[in-house]
Amino acid sequence: MADVSLDMQERLELCDLFDELGPAVPTLLEGWTAHDLAAHIVLRERDLAAGVCIVLPGPFQRFAERRRAGLAESKDFSWLVMRIRSGPPAGFFRFKWVRDLANLNEFFVHHEDVRRANGREPRSLTPEMDAALWRNVRRGARYLSRRLCGCGLEVEWAGAAEVVRVRSGDPAARLSGPPGELLLYVFGRQAAAQVDVCGPPEAVAALQRTHFGM
Incomplete structure (x- = not known):
């Protein structure tokens, strides 16, 4: 393809x-x-x-x-x-x-x-697909996290040393993972997305109670 x-x-x-x-x-x-x-x-x-x-x-x-x-x-x-x-x-x-x-x-x-x-594991994506999904995370994460309140938010492409601040505020939580997993998270598939969530406890708690997505 x-x-x-x-x-x-x-x-x-x-x-x-x-x-x-x-x-x-x-x-x-x-x-x-x-x-x-x-x-x-x-x-x-x-x-x-x-x-x-x-x-x-x-x-x-x-x-x-x-x-x-x-x-x-x-x-x-x-x-x-x-x-x-x-x-x-x-x-x-x-x-x-x-x-x-x-x-x-x-x-x-x-x-x-x-x-x-249906029990399928995450895929290994091509570098081109990873780059495209990361671009879309950067473009869309602010809107898709619009219901978040009480903390800021950063997203990190794990292993690529790329971090973007998508919502201002302190304290800030950080989502870290491959681009596809980050996209799933901000589209409201938090339970399925394989990402790491870190930050002060109050920021992590705010993130975890937020409904992400459209």
Whole structure:
């Protein structure tokens, strides 16, 4: 896949995993099977009315969830996976900056949602993938940690001597790990992410009680 974009690599590997494990397996998303997750991905990219509502609060999000549940009920798993495998539709999701940031994050995190929930260990990623995920951690961690209060936050690419302060404040906690694990953590997969958390006890406690993610 050397000539395939990173977001497309994750998309295709997720589809392969869907085909291998089937629609009924669990994911890290509470209450969602692989079939539910596949419907979410198709909705995000192809439902112009509901896709944007996924990240909006209250009635918008409930509307999106009703549409997702209806899609999961009306379309079989193989149809959904085929739609995902075909790549992003024409328009917004084909812009390079969207593919490099939002799409790569979406497919990496959801790939791990299925892998980790079914006993798979963390992968060894290519240097190119690590660099891309680290760039996305740096871009997104401030927003994804917006609910954190009572401490500052640093993220560290373990072994690469790269540290970024993403939230000001004292005392500060630090998350340290490979870029993919850091991305999982700030996307709300704290229980599955293999990161080290350090800092003064009150900062660590503030971090651990915070809901990260969209």
